[in-house]
Amino acid sequence: MSEAPRKSKISASRRLALKTKLLKIAAGMLEKEKEEKRLEKETTLGERVPPLQLSGLSLQDIQTLCKELHHKIDVADEERYDIEAKVIKNDKEIENLSAKIFELKGKMKRPALKRVKISADAMLGALLGAKVKESVDFKANLKTVKKEDEKKEEVTDWRKNVEAMSGMEGRKKLFNAGQ
DSSP: OOOOOOOOSSOHHHHHHHHHHHHHHHHHHHHHHHHHHHHHHHHHHHHHSOOOOOTTOOHHHHHHHHHHHHHHHHHHHHHHHHHHHHHHHHHHHHHHHHHHHHHHHHOOOOOOOOOOOOOHHHHHHHHHGGGOOSOOOHHHHSOOOOOOOOOOOOOOOHHHHHHHHSHHHHHHHHHHHHO
8 A cells, every 4th residue: 555645634725824923923033033122222221320410510621521431441351251252262272172072973982902821611601601612722723834954055155256256257156136
């Protein structure tokens, strides 16, 4: 039996109507969230920075007010810089830790193996169980290789060798031997 693709229980027009309703609701929620953020920003600024009253101030008072405002701006910039540095440091740390996690997931660490001394009989007993009761001599089953004795050159009197190599004939023999 081959299964035919199932038809959806909702008609296309109904699905489209639901999508449009969801989009309208989402747009309304987005607008509401933007308005809340704007109001929160205004209230926070109203609390932290009181409104300026410049009317009736002398030039000296305005200059001191400007200096105070510049000082507050510098403090805010220092805080922003410190927070930015902490965020960058934390991001690097998160990146390093995630790389370590990736490495640990990818590779299995092999445990250190211990050297165990065991005889051949005990090894066969462990591998084959109680089936083999006789001992096996592995060295007896190994092939033996006979080494051929290399022909040793006869040692002759070195003076004869020097005399044979002297002159052009000796050099010719050396040249031919090298080829």
